Amino acid sequence: SVLLYQKPNRDICQSGTSLKIQCVADSQVVSMFWYQQFQEQSLMLMATANEGSEATYESGFTKDKFPISRPNLTFSTLTVNNARPGDSSIYFCSSLGGADAEQFFGPGTRLTVL
Amino acid sequence: AQSVTQPDARVTVSEGASLQLRCKYSYSGTPYLFWYVQYPRQGLQLLLKYYSGDPVVQGVNGFEAEFIKSNSSFHLRKASVHWSDSAxxxxxxxxxxxxxxYFGKGTSLTVIP
Structure with missing residues (x-):
């Protein structure tokens, strides 16, 4: 299995500011994924990040708004630029691991934009 | 395109009762299917998965699910729920x-003691 840690657990920021969410894995993983979850909604895949390459974004998510770094095989950072109240949600990082390539999730970062 | 439908947004059952949470998927190929549970203020935890073979798969905490290809379904079941299954x-x-x-929208389960 893979253990994923996220920092911060929660954040409150003002509209127009930027914030970073960090994700650390306890072992090396090829791909890290970032998901967005609005309250009482499903998880939406935002992007896939592989080490040393540009993240691949899903429809509705852009590099300018949500830049992602993946400097090594255990770390990734999601930035939320020009945060708006509509960005208020929980952000999860995720990766595959184990013999069956199961998907593991971090505990999430709850973001509130005022 | 892949999609997952969970038709029941909320389910309430009494402790000790049996449970079925419904899931139907749309997928053109051979899918890998999963059930995850999310407890309040926590991340997702894997309950069980189906890749191939026996269509009835056992998971943690007494949960099981059955893959029915003809119906494109993967319903989750438990014979007797506990209040701690609320999630x-x-x-x-x-x-x-x-x-x-690709995730469904989730089903919120409340188990009444």
Whole structure:
């Protein structure tokens, strides 16, 4: 299995500011994924990040708004630029691991934009 | 395109009762199917998965699910629920050769003591 840690657990920021969410894995993983979850909604895949390459974004998510770094095989950072109240949600990082390539999730970062 | 439908947004059952949470998927190939549970203010935890073979798969805490290809369903079951099973349950499908998961909207389960 893979253990994923996220920092911060929660954040409150003002509209127009930027914030970073960090994700650390306890072992090396090829791909890290970032998901967005609005309250009482499903998880939406935002992007896939592989080490040393540009993240691949899903429809509705852009590099300018949500830049992602993946400097090594255990770390990734999601930035939320020009945060708006509509960005208020929980952000999860995720990766595959184990013999069956199961998907593991971090505990999430709850973001509130005022 | 892949999609997952969980038709019941909320389910309430009494402790000790049996449970079925419904999941139907749309997928053109051979899917990998999953059930995850999310407890309040926590991340998702894998309950069980189906890749191939026996269509009835056993998971943690007495949960099981049955893959019925003809019905494109992967319903989650438990014979006797406990109050601690109260959580949100997500069904998910993944392409066998692709890494992206597609989640249903989740079913919020409340178990009344």
């Amino acid at each position: 949100v349950y997500f069904c998910a499908v993944r392409n066998t050769g692709y890494q992206n998961f």
